[in-house]
Amino acid sequence: MSGRETLWRLAQDATVGICPPPRTRETTGPALPSPRRRPVLWGSGFLVAPGWVLTCAHVLVDGLGLRRPQDPAAGGAEGADVGVVVDGEVLPGRLAYCMPRPHQAVPERGGDQPGREPYADAVDGITPDLALVALLAPLKRERCVWLTDRPPGEFGQAEDDGGGIIGRFYDATGEEGPFVTEQLVCGHGGNKGSRIKVTLRVDMRHGVSGGPLIDLERGEVIGVVKARAKDGRSGLAVAVSALRALGPDSHQPGAPDLGDEPYRELMRLHDAWHWRRQDPEQSDGQDTWIDGQRELPGRLSSWELTDRLTALNRLGRIPGPRSPDVVQQLVHDATGQHANRHTRAVTWRDGHGMLRGFGGDDDLAVHLQYLARVAVEVYRGAAAPGADPQAVAEARALHRWVMERGQALRPQMRKRLSGLRPAPRAVLLEFEEAPAFYDDIEDDGYARGDRYAGAGAEQALFTWSVLRGYGDGRWELAVEPQPDGVPFARAREQALLALAGVLAGADAARPAGDPVPLEVALPGSLFGAAVAEWEMREDHRPSSPRSVVGADRPVVLRDIERRLAPVVGDEGAADPWARRWQGLLSAPRLTPVRLAEPHAPLGRQQLSALSDGTVPVLCRDVSAGTGGDAVQRAAGLGFPVALWRADGHGEPHPDPAAGHCEEFHDGVAGLLSAVGPDPAVLSLPRRVWRLRAGEPRAAWTRGLVLFYDDPRHPLPRAAEKPLQQPGRRDRNAS
Known part of the structure; x- marks a missing residue:
């Protein structure tokens, strides 16, 4: 079977008749309501997504501008006002969207008669003259046409055999029976605007x-x-x-709907259906539109049909553009040409349809350039506080697929594509204790003044990693670390030196004035480290001045020991970490709870009983003693957010009259009581950063540690890290 024959058959299979609804309350019925009466055929339509039929608005309107049927007694199945003829049956349907509205779709001149649509001159002024009918009963077998993504100015001129029309008609013999389909070869002219002229050799x-x-x-x-x-x-x-003009204002009250962005949702359903049909695991062995298109002459292109299918499916799964201008701009950036502005491009799919006429390897390069830019643009919006992590994951998935497909490009094209990367959501600095290795290390200057390096001969050794995170639980290695474990102070200096360039590059990829957050993951034994007070060189030069990292960007502490905790969404995982995070998201304001009063820290049962909207706060030393026990207990019970002091006091509790602790707790209470349009917990790292960077700096923030462990963005597990676990050389090995 030729490609054209396959396409004719697929289009005919998806074409339906539009008529009065079934006269019974059953979901299906015979095509003819009575053997003594020929059914009234209003017109045709065709399936464009599962459960959705596209037709003309004037087909559903009578000559007086009233929505059919006029006679309530002629109504059909409950809720149905349209009959849809499929496979010899009349299924109940409902007019869901109409452009223009029914009373505006009446022909300006003349009327129509039952079963006869008006001539072109009578409906020429009705624009855009489209309607969507929702099926109220499932089909025995789904089917769907392939809708172009091209604007009409790019259809070109087709000769008499370059196009085809399919419609539902009465049986050509004149006998009573189901409506049959007929196909007509035609020519068409693609003009600017939404009208296409059609010419035929037969009536x-x-x-x-x-x-x-x-x-x-x-x-x-x-x-x-x-x-x-x-x-x-x-x-x-x-x-x-x-159809790009389809909006919520075109919806008919009480009918099924497609959400706030009906056109985008309709195209998403359309593209996802065709993608599933091509998936080998879901194939039924029947021809698809891709199969028919593949057999057409002149279809050779480096941008393959399956590339298009995958791209459109992925574009439908990410958030839409902020405005049509964004689509036009990205098309221009990818092609170097001004986009066709005759019709608005309101979705990423529409932008894809503008990428025409490049040929050869340029065809693949231009499409990948556009898709990479879309992924970067979407990620910039999706990575903002409060964004849906699934949107971030889909944008990243699109970008990864583009880069994998880009392996087929020539070197210079690959280089251009490599520069289009999503901006990281965060940069992660991890410190891990080198497993089971301790050594006799002389005091080499790194241990002096470092309360965590240890004063004795035996010291714990640490390795470090710097990674970029993209918001979907995936991380990529940014700096190849040294394989040997070293004392913590030395590991910190090594990491901070390497970190400067990574942060600068991440900042450059983000909008101006929006620095990338730094997340520092430490084991519980190092929770007393003042991570936001660390000083870092401003560039790679040894003589470069140093600045306090917490004044330059949001800095948070994470628990590396939670790496083994269940990931959010794991089936059957009873995870207090995720549950408490959801509690913080839903809380109108955050509530501080002191982990230790003057005499004793809260016990495990007391902490477990705290509501999910509470944030533990501590002013004691957390490196040891009751303060250390308190923060470790809170971490073990799944609290995602807490605040404490890196310079917390020891025991017993200092004189309250000194005001040192009360100033800290009052400052934290004011910080957590803030309310806004977004959940307070999401803006917390940024608000703390602004307090640290302010002039003058709030005194109570000195030494403040913000423990902030968002379970939606889990740390990379050891088995999933993009590098092998660093080891330590055995100095005694030969």
Whole structure:
């Protein structure tokens, strides 16, 4: 079977009749309501997504501008106001979206008669003349046409055999029976705007309005047949790009809906259905639109049909553009040409349809350039506080697929593509204790003044890693660390020296004035480290001045020992860490709870009983004693957020009259009581940063440690880290 034959058959299979609804309350019924009466055929339509039929608005309106049927007694199944003829049955349907609204879709001149659509000159002024009908009963077998993503100005001119029309008609023999389909070869002209002129060699019969217009040279539906001319051999169609105007204001009350962005959702359902049909694991062995398009002549391109299918499916899974101007700009950036502005490009899919006419390897390069820019643009918005982590994950998945597909590009094209990367959500600095290795190390200057390096001969040794995080639980190695474990102070100096360049690069990829946060992951034994007070060289030069890292960007502490905790979303995981995080998200304001009063820290049962919206606070030394026990207990019970002092006091509790602790607790209480449009917990790292960077700096923030362990962005597990676990050389080995 040729490609054209396959496409004809697939389009015919998806074309339906539009008629009065079934007259019973059953979900299906015979195509003819009575053996003594010929059914009224209003027009045609075609399936564009599971459960959704596209047709012309005027097909569903009578000559008086009223929505059919007019007679309530002629109504059908509950909720149905349209009948949809599929496989010889009339299924109940509901007019869900109409452009224009029904009372505006009446022909300006003349009327129509039951079963006869008006001529083109009578409906020419009705724009865009499109409607969506929702099926109220499931199909026995899903089917769907392939809708073009091209704007109408790029259809070109097709000769008499370059296009096709399919519509539902009465049986050609005149006998009573189900409506049958008929296919007509035609020519078409792609003009600016939403109208397409259609020419035929034979008469266009009644019932065609609302049927699909197919571009047989590219194998895609480009229009909805609007009406025929009086000679029957020409007519008008509405370009499917006119669907871009579909919005919530076109929805009919009480009907099924497609959400706040109906056009984007309709295209997502359309593209996802075709992608599933091509998936080998979901194949039924039948031909698909991709199969038919593959057999068409002149389809050779470095941007393959399956590339397009995958790209459109992925584009439908990410958040849409902020405005049509963003799509136009990214098309221009990818192609170096000004995008076609005759029609608005309101989705990423529409932008994809503008990438035409490059040929050869340039075709693949331009499409990948556009998709990479889309992924970066979406990630910038999705990585903001409060964004949906799933959106971040989908943007990253699109970017990874683009880079994998980019392996086929020539060297210079690969280089251009490599510079298009999502900005990191955060930079992660991890310190891990080198397992089971202790050594006799002389005091080499690094141990002096470092309370965590140890004063004796035996010292714990640490390795470090610097990674970029993209918000979906995936991390990539940014700096290759030294494989040997060293004392913590030396490991810290090594890491901070390497960190400067990584942070500068991450900042450059983000919007101006929006520094990337730094997350420092430490074992519980190092929770007393003043991570926000660490000083770092401002560039790679040894003579470069140092600045306090917590004044330059948000800095938070994370618990590296939580690496073995269940990841959010793991099936069956009873995770207090995730539960308490959800409690913080839903809390109108955060509530501080002191982990230790003057005499004793809170016990395990007391901590467990605290509400999920509480934030533990401690002013004691957390490196040892009751303060250390308190923060370790809170971490073990899954508290995601806590605040304490790196310079906390020892025991017993100091004189309250000194005011040192009360100033700290009052400052924390004011910080946590803030309210805003977003959950308070999401803005907490940024608000602490602004306090640290302010002039003058709030005195109570000196030594403040913000423990902030977001379970939506888990640390890389040891088995998933993008590098092997660093080891330590045995100095006694030969």
